[in-house]
Amino acid sequence: MITKDATIREIHHRVKNNLQTVAALLRLQARRIESDRGREALEEAVRRVGSIAIVHETLSQNLDERVEFDDIADRVLAMVAEISPGKVTGRRTGRFGILDAEVATPLSMVLTEVLQNALEHGFREGDTGTVEVSAIRGGTTKEARLLVTVQDDGIGLPEGFDPHTAGNLGLQIVRTLVEGELGGTFDMIPAPERGTRVILDIPVRADK
Numbered sequence: 001m002i003t004k005d006a007t008i009r010e011i012h013h014r015v016k017n018n019l020q021t022v023a024a025l026l027r028l029q030a031r032r033i034e035s036d037r038g039r040e041a042l043e044e045a046v047r048r049v050g051s052i053a054i055v056h057e058t059l060s061q062n063l064d065e066r067v068e069f070d071d072i073a074d075r076v077l078a079m080v081a082e083i084s085p086g087k088v089t090g091r092r093t094g095r096f097g098i099l100d101a102e103v104a105t106p107l108s109m110v111l112t113e114v115l116q117n118a119l120e121h122g123f124r125e126g127d128t129g130t131v132e133v134s135a136i137r138g139g140t141t142k143e144a145r146l147l148v149t150v151q152d153d154g155i156g157l158p159e160g161f162d163p164h165t166a167g168n169l170g171l172q173i174v175r176t177l178v179e180g181e182l183g184g185t186f187d188m189i190p191a192p193e194r195g196t197r198v199i200l201d202i203p204v205r206a207d208k
């Protein structure tokens with residue numbers, strides 16, 4: 001007999017394969033576009049689809065609809081690091097821990113946008129630097145929270161930048177997912193020394 005768990009895993013596997021096909025098609029199309037802006041936009045779309053595929057792949061390896069998000073965060077970091085080969089180093093500190101699938105998918109998309117921005121806007125061509133993702137599980141047992149910061153040591157935000165109204169599609173996606181879907185808060189501030197710090201505070205289920 002095929003169990004319900006095995007069926008769900010198989011479905012996640014198929015969804016992952018289909019998303020990877022979509023990403024591959026977008027990548028092929030991106031290669032044929034001569035305009036830099038057009039190509040970059042399609043490459044962003046490839047990574048957006050890719051980050052959702054990463055979550056489904058992880059879900060296809062698990063029995064329940066929960067995932068160890070640290071693995072996902074590391075894979076998203078590796079995927080986004082391809083924007084700036086070798087020059088800017090990404091790393092994770094702390095633990096995201098176990099998250100429900102409903103949290104993991106929007107969070108992986110948010111992380112993708114924020115990391116893409118750090119690499120695309122935080123540094124000039126040829127700059128070296130670091131982008132650090134740090135995660136802490138906090139709050140009380142009744143009201144558990146996940147605190148995530150993404151900090152770069154790059155050039156910093158533009159003059160007069162308001163993270164709650166500014167931006168294009170990327171920040172719109174971040175605000176919609178964090179404040180709408182995840183019921184959390186989002187902010188962007190200048191990092192203490194230099195660069196930018198993005199702060200996410202998200203309600204989650206207790207880890208254990």
Ligand SMILES: Nc1ncnc2c1ncn2[C@@H]1O[C@H](COP(=O)(O)OP(=O)(O)O)[C@@H](O)[C@H]1O
Nearest residue numbers: 117118121122156157167168169170171172196
């Ligand atoms: N880490 C960062 N360092 C410097 N500027 C940033 C950073 N993150 C976001 N920004 C600014 O926010 C703007 C909006 O980002 P976004 O909405 O993702 O649109 P896009 O990436 O397409 O420009 C960027 O164009 C950039 O000016």
Ligand SMILES: [Mg+2]
Nearest residue numbers: 116117170171
């Ligand atoms: Mg962006």
